[in-house]
Amino acid sequence: MKYEGSIYRPPSEADSLILQVAVGCSYNKCTFCHSFQGKEFRIKSFEEIKEDIDEVCAYGPIPRIFLADGDALIIPQPGLVRILEYLKLKIRGLERVGIYANAVDVMKKTPEELKELNSLGLGIIYLGLESGNAEVLKRIRKNATAGQMVRAAKRVKEAGILLSITVLLGVGGVDLSREHAEDTGKILSEMDPDYVGALSLIVVPGTPMANDLQSGKLVLPTPFELIRELGIMIANCRFTNCFFASNHASNYLPLRIRMPQEKEKALQLIREVLKRKDPELLRPEYMRAL
C-alpha cells in the first residue's frame, strides 16, 4: 500500500484496511484542524488505487475498508462507483466500506447517487458537525451551516447509509460554552444519527486556532467545564437509537452509552463527577491525545 503523509481514520475503523483514494481535504480551512496541513488536495488516479487493491486482495478476507483521506466523498460519482465496484470484485468477505465527508460533499450527490453507493457497499459516512451553534461554526470556519449539515444527514440516512457524527467539546471557548452545548444537542437530535463521537478540543500549534488561543480571543474551558458541556449536550439530545461515545483519547470522562436507554444513567454520572470535582475521576492530562 502506498500512503502519502499521515493517515487519519475514525476510532471505530481501527480494524479496517485503510485505502487512500484521495490525498488531503478538499476544504482544509477549519481553524482547529491540523490533519491535512501542507497536503495539497488531489484525487488519486484509478490506476494508483487499483494497484493498492490488487496488492491487498491476496491477503484473506477483509471485512471492512475505510476510504481516506479527509473527505473522499468529494470524488465524482463515476470515480467512486468504479472504486467500489472494483473492491466488490476483488476483496473477499468485504462487508462495509466507510468514508469521511462534509456536508457539501453529501449535497453534491443526489439521493439516487448515494443509494447507488450504498448498493455497492458504502455502509457508513463520518461527518464532522463540531458544533450546532451558528456563531461557533462561523468562528471555526466550518464550510457549512448547522441547517445544511442537518439536510446532509437526512440525505445520508434516507440512502440507507449509517451516519456517524463528530462533535467537539470546548470549541466554543468559555464564552459560548453553554450555547455550544445546548445547540449541538439540539442539532444532533435533528440529525438523529446512528453514532455520535464527542472529542475534546486540543489546540494544535500552527493552526489558526492556536493564534486565537495565544491572543486571548479563545479561552479554553477547564476539564470540569468540558464535562459540564458534555452533560448539557447529552441532556439536549433526543435520539431514536444512537450509540454515543466520549471515549476518544482527548476526553476527560470516557462514556459509551446507548441512547435513549442509558441517557439518564449517563447524566447521573456526570452530575456526580461535577459534584465531587475530584481530578482522580478524570483521565490524566498526560494520557490525553488526538
Ligand code: SF4
Ligand atoms: S473539513 Fe474536516 S478534514 Fe477538512 S479542514 Fe475541516 S475538519 Fe479538517
